[in-house]
Amino acid sequence: MAKVILDQVTKTFGDVVALDNVSMTIDDGSFVILLGPTGAGKTTTLRMVSGLDTPDAGEIFIGDQPMIGLTPAQRDVAMVFQQYSLYPHMTVRQNLEFPLKSPILKTPQSMIDEKVEAVSRVLQIAHKLDNKATALSGGEMQRVSIGRALVRSPSIYLMDEPLSSLDAKLRADLRIELKNIQANFGQTLLYVTHDQIEAMTMATHVGVLDHGKLVQFGSPREIYENPVSIYAASRLGQPRINILPADLFKGPVPDGAKSIGLRPEQISQGTGEESFVTRVEHLGDQTRLHLKFKEQDLITVTNAHTSLQRGETVKIRPHKPFFFDADGARIA
Numbered sequence: 235m236a237k238v239i240l241d242q243v244t245k246t247f248g249d250v251v252a253l254d255n256v257s258m259t260i261d262d263g264s265f266v267i268l269l270g271p272t273g274a275g276k277t278t279t280l281r282m283v284s285g286l287d288t289p290d291a292g293e294i295f296i297g298d299q300p301m302i303g304l305t306p307a308q309r310d311v312a313m314v315f316q317q318y319s320l321y322p323h324m325t326v327r328q329n330l331e332f333p334l335k336s337p338i339l340k341t342p343q344s345m346i347d348e349k350v351e352a353v354s355r356v357l358q359i360a361h362k363l364d365n366k367a368t369a370l371s372g373g374e375m376q377r378v379s380i381g382r383a384l385v386r387s388p389s390i391y392l393m394d395e396p397l398s399s400l401d402a403k404l405r406a407d408l409r410i411e412l413k414n415i416q417a418n419f420g421q422t423l424l425y426v427t428h429d430q431i432e433a434m435t436m437a438t439h440v441g442v443l444d445h446g447k448l449v450q451f452g453s454p455r456e457i458y459e460n461p462v463s464i465y466a467a468s469r470l471g472q473p474r475i476n477i478l479p480a481d482l483f484k485g486p487v488p489d490g491a492k493s494i495g496l497r498p499e500q501i502s503q504g505t506g507e508e509s510f511v512t513r514v515e516h517l518g519d520q521t522r523l524h525l526k527f528k529e530q531d532l533i534t535v536t537n538a539h540t541s542l543q544r545g546e547t548v549k550i551r552p553h554k555p556f557f558f559d560a561d562g563a564r565i566a
């Protein structure tokens with residue numbers, strides 16, 4: 235395992251600046267998740283670290299070694315992509331063994347067997363070890379791809395939306411397993427996702443990318459509680475943060491504020507000004523309240539046993555809100 239550093243990395247494709255002077259330190263043993271919408275530069279960042287692609291400017295270091303000119307194999311990284319890539323003619327066991335069978339490694343067969351058994355148990359594919367890779371479902375193939383990375387102990391795991399093709403239950407199980415791999419075995423991961431639950435539950439650090447720029451880097455909690463902008467604030471939190479005109483509520487507004495940002499816990503219920511309930515949504519683990527307040531729509535969370543119904547009113551007021559300027563930058 236090793237610390238990975240991106241130092242002022244820039245990458246362009248024609249007119250598109252995919253990465254714009256990105257500097258980031260992925261500490262040894264950390265779990266860094268990159269967040270951002272389509273096209274933000276997440277996959278490009280992984281490709282730079284992996285060696286599948288090279289920066290136009292800037293440098294990558296793994297364990298203090300400059301990576302310039304080194305192939306993916308020489309970098310000792312393990313990659314998992316959204317789309318599984320298995321050897322179709324091999325069995326699941328052979329696919330999982332493959333990374334350990336390299337003549338350079340000389341891993342004893344007993345150790346290979348142990349690793350393969352352990353990883354296949356974690357990924358819930360132990361009963362499929364002797365099946366041909368082609369005789370698996372998409373979700374199973376993806377688990378084998380993840381397994382092929384996990385049998386190794388690379389300097390860093392690079393994962394690009396590895397759980398997106400799996401069903402909800404398996405995704406939840408594997409979130410826990412991937413987190414264990416980092417927390418209990420000290421592995422380092424750089425991980426791309428659109429799924430903020432993955433970011434909140436697994437990441438030690440989140441990097442928020444916006445059009446190739448790294449706009450915030452910190453713990454998920456830091457980004458949730460202290461976002462630098464509307465853009466960063468909107469990356470985490472369900473329901474999404476409410477962004478409303480700054481002067482919508484009674485009370486002081488800082489100079490230059492254009493918008494007020496309210497997460498559910500920043501909306502006090504029961505005191506303040508009246509809003510109208512437009513919908514009560516029972517989601518099991520969360521009950522969402524859709525409100526209309528002075529022509530604006532808001533979504534917040536309420537008590538699971540609420541008796542509130544559509545058409546009723548509830549008083550609300552902001553509690554320690556965020557304020558943003560006209561460019562969306564946080565000012566208070």
Ligand SMILES: Nc1ncnc2c1ncn2[C@@H]1O[C@H](COP(=O)(O)OP(=O)(O)OP(=O)(O)O)[C@@H](O)[C@H]1O
Pocket residue numbers: 247250251252270271272273274275276277278279
């Ligand atoms: N090989 C390429 N050729 C041309 N443009 C590219 C290439 N790779 C990436 N880009 C462009 O660079 C930008 C960043 O792409 P990237 O794939 O890193 O985004 P992303 O954040 O991973 O998005 P997604 O969530 O859709 O995977 C996009 O505008 C994309 O179109």
